[in-house]
Every structure is written in structure tokens, then in C-alpha cells.
Amino acid sequence: MKRILVLFLFGFLNMFFSIHVWAQTQKALDLEKTCFEMLGQFKGASNKELLGRACARVTVLDQCQSVNKVPLFHFQKEGYLKIPKRILVFSLIHGDEIGPGSVGRYWIENLERISPRNTWRVIPILNPDGLALKTRTNLNQIDLNRNFPTKDWSDSAQLYWKKTNMNPRRFPGKAAGSEPEVVCALSHIQDFSPDFVVSIHTPLHVLDFDGPQIRPPKYDYLPWKSLGHFPGSLGRYLWFERETPVLTMELKQELPQKFDTFEKLQDVIGTLVKFETGVHAKQKHLNEISSTQ
Numbered sequence: 001m002k003r004i005l006v007l008f009l010f011g012f013l014n015m016f017f018s019i020h021v022w023a024q025t026q027k028a029l030d031l032e033k034t035c036f037e038m039l040g041q042f043k044g045a046s047n048k049e050l051l052g053r054a055c056a057r058v059t060v061l062d063q064c065q066s067v068n069k070v071p072l073f074h075f076q077k078e079g080y081l082k083i084p085k086r087i088l089v090f091s092l093i094h095g096d097e098i099g100p101g102s103v104g105r106y107w108i109e110n111l112e113r114i115s116p117r118n119t120w121r122v123i124p125i126l127n128p129d130g131l132a133l134k135t136r137t138n139l140n141q142i143d144l145n146r147n148f149p150t151k152d153w154s155d156s157a158q159l160y161w162k163k164t165n166m167n168p169r170r171f172p173g174k175a176a177g178s179e180p181e182v183v184c185a186l187s188h189i190q191d192f193s194p195d196f197v198v199s200i201h202t203p204l205h206v207l208d209f210d211g212p213q214i215r216p217p218k219y220d221y222l223p224w225k226s227l228g229h230f231p232g233s234l235g236r237y238l239w240f241e242r243e244t245p246v247l248t249m250e251l252k253q254e255l256p257q258k259f260d261t262f263e264k265l266q267d268v269i270g271t272l273v274k275f276e277t278g279v280h281a282k283q284k285h286l287n288e289i290s291s292t293q
Contacts, residue, residue, distance in 0.1 A: 032056050035073055038125055044102040045259040050109040057112075061191060064184035067139035070128040072184045077111040079118040085273045088194035089122040090185060090234070093144050093201070095130020095137070099251045100200035106259045107266060117270050121192050126181050136169045138181055145199075146172035146232035147182045151241055156231040172232045189238070196273040197246045199234055204250035209272075210235040211245030217268045221261045222249070247272070 035055035040046070054075055064072035078084070091104030104124030111120055125131060129139035137143050146157060153176035161172055177183060189197075206225040209216060216224045227248070229235040238244040247269065 031058060031060065031071060031073060034071060038128065039101070039105040039108070042098065042102040042105055044106070044255050045257075046105060047109050047113075050112045051105065054108045054112040061184065061187050063180070063187045066127070066129045066181055067179070068129045068132075072123060072126060072128070072181065074121055074123045074188070075108045075111070076121040077116055077119065079120070080115050081117050085118040085195040085270075086192060087118050087120050087196045087198065087269060087273060088188060088192050089120065089124075089198045089200065090126050091123065091200040092125045092127055092131055093181075093199060093234075095127045095133060095135050097136070097202040098131075099202045099253070099255050100249075101125060101131070102255055103200055103249075103251065103259070103262050106262055110263055110266065116266075118273060121188065121194075123185070123188060126185060137171065138179055140173070140179060141168065141171060142173040142179050143170045144179055144181050144185075145234055146170055146230060147177060147179050148185075148232050148234055148237040149176035150232055150236045152231050152236075160231050176232065185234075189244075194244060196269070197234070197238055197244060198249060198269060199246060200249045200251065202251045203253035205252045206250045208235075208248040208250060209245070210239035210248070217271050219265060219268050221256075221265070222251070245273075 032055045035058045036052060039051060039055070040048075058073040058075050060071045060073050064074075066072060089104065089107065091100040092098075101124060104122055107120075108122050108124060111122070127138050127144055130137055133139070135141075146161070150157075153172070157172040157176070158174075161167070161170060164170065173179060177186065204227070205222060206227065207216070207219065207222045208225060208227045210226075210229060227250070229240060235246045235248060238246050249265070
């Protein structure tokens with residue numbers, strides 16, 4: 001009887017393990033399919049083979065899903081440098097800015113193809129519900145780029161919104177960090193500890209750098225121009241409060257037929273992150289010396 005019980009227990013555990021493995025495999029396949037279908041919808045240059053390989057490697061942090069329970073997946077590629085910089089990319093924070101989805105996909109495909117100097121993590125669609133609805137805001141009608149928990153959020157976010165004609169496209173929400181998509185972004189910031197963050201938008205046609213005062217690298221496709229920052233914005237949350245530089249890419253409304261200009265921008269970012277982190281570290285060291293004298 002005891003032997004039968006042991007065999008039954010062993011069989012049950014083996015069946016449970018098999019079901020668990022099947023469920024995990026099915027979940028991974030579902031995520032791969034979701035990635036391929038969602039990224040495949042964007043216009044512009046795409047390599048389906050590279051996209052398929054990349055989507056087979058995407059994953060999801062525990063807290064990363066939209067209001068409508070869509071997984072907010074990410075792709076990561078390790079850098080070959082001995083101490084690589086860590087670059088975090090957020091695309092499609094605003095659901096009606098479609099171009100960033102094309103660039104996010106292209107960068108993922110390019111990273112799958114090459115061996116990069118730095119370690120990249122790309123979240124290609126942070127606001128899938130807004131994308132489905134073709135709205136700037138998420139499903140709760142909140143502008144995610146006004147919902148980050150900046151120190152001045154409680155005092156200034158809604159006040160600033162009211163002073164700017166209460167535009168519903170820029171509603172910051174009723175509480176800082178209230179939206180699951182923002183919770184996901186914050187989880188990535190904590191989990192990945194980026195040295196540099198890129199946020200891709202349209203259509204203002206500029207590169208807006210929130211970081212130390214440096215001479216930006218030459219890049220002909222987009223001019224460098226500061227646009228400022230706002231209560232609840234990613235730039236204020238990361239650079240002005242935590243000294244993590246943020247490059248906001250404001251693309252043209254119409255993307256170029258060839259995307260090699262965005263491959264060049266990846267290289268520019270690799271150069272920029274190396275240069276600015278060196279300048280930043282030197283300035284921080286000088287500030288520390290000054291404060292002790």
C-alpha cells in the first residue's frame with residue numbers, strides 16, 4: 001500500500017511538472033505570437049526573419065501589463081564591452097504616435113542582427129491600449145508622460161494641467177504613478193538601472209536631451225532642441241530628480257523610406273552615452289569635492 005501511495009504521488013508530481021512546463025511553453029509561444037503580430041502592424045522597413053527571432057526572445061516583467069491586460073513585453077541584448085552602458089528605450093508612450101512603433105521594431109531587429117557595444121533594453125509598445133484606440137492617452141484617458149511620480153506631482157501636476165486649458169490629451173490622472181503602464185516603466189527603471197534612457201515620440205522633429213551640458217554629436221536627420229519638462233514627465237522624473245539622462249526623440253510625422261538613419265542614431269546614442277556619462281561622473285566628482293571644502 002505504501003509503495004502504491006509513493007508511486008501515485010510520484011506520478012502526480014510528474015504530471016504536475018509536465019503541465020507546468022507545457023503551460024510555460026504555451027505562454028512563451030503566445031507572447032512570441034503577440035510580439036510578432038503587434039510589431040508587424042507598423043509601416044516601414046522590416047525584416048520578418050529578424051523580427052521572428054527577436055520576438056522569440058522577448059519577455060515580460062511581473063508588473064508589466066496595460067489597463068486592458070495586454071502584456072508590455074521587452075527585448076534585451078547584452079553589450080560586448082567589459083563594462084557596457086545600459087540603455088533603456090520606451091516607445092509608444094502615446095498611443096496615437098505610430099511612428100515610434102516602427103523605429104522601436106527596427107531597433108529590435110537591428111540589435112538581433114548585430115553585437116552592440118552597450119546593453120540595450122527596448123519596450124516597443126508601452127501604451128498598447130492607446131494604440132488600439134488611436135488615442136494619446138491610455139484606456140483610463142490619462143497621459144502617461146504626465147503620470148510619473150515626480151516630487152512636485154501632488155502640488156503641480158493637476159494645477160499645471162488646469163493652467164493649460166485642461167487639455168484632455170494631457171490629463172495627468174488623479175494620483176501620481178496610478179497607471180499600470182507607468183508602474184511597468186518604473187519597474188524597468190528599477191530592474192535595469194539604466195545609464196541612459198531614450199523616449200521615442202512624434203511629430204516635433206527634434207532631439208530633446210535632458211542631461212549634462214555637452215556638445216551633442218552631429219546628426220543631420222533631426223536637430224537638437226530643448227523642449228523643457230513638466231510635472232509628471234519622464235524627463236523631470238529621471239534627469240532633474242535622479243540624474244539619469246533622457247533623450248526624447250521627436251520624429252517627423254512621415255518616416256523616411258529607408259531606416260538606416262535610425263541605425264545611425266543608435267550609433268550616435270552609443271557615442272553620446274559614453275561621452276555624457278564620463279562628463280557627468282567628472283562633474284559629480286567635482287561637486288562632491290566642492291561640498292567637502
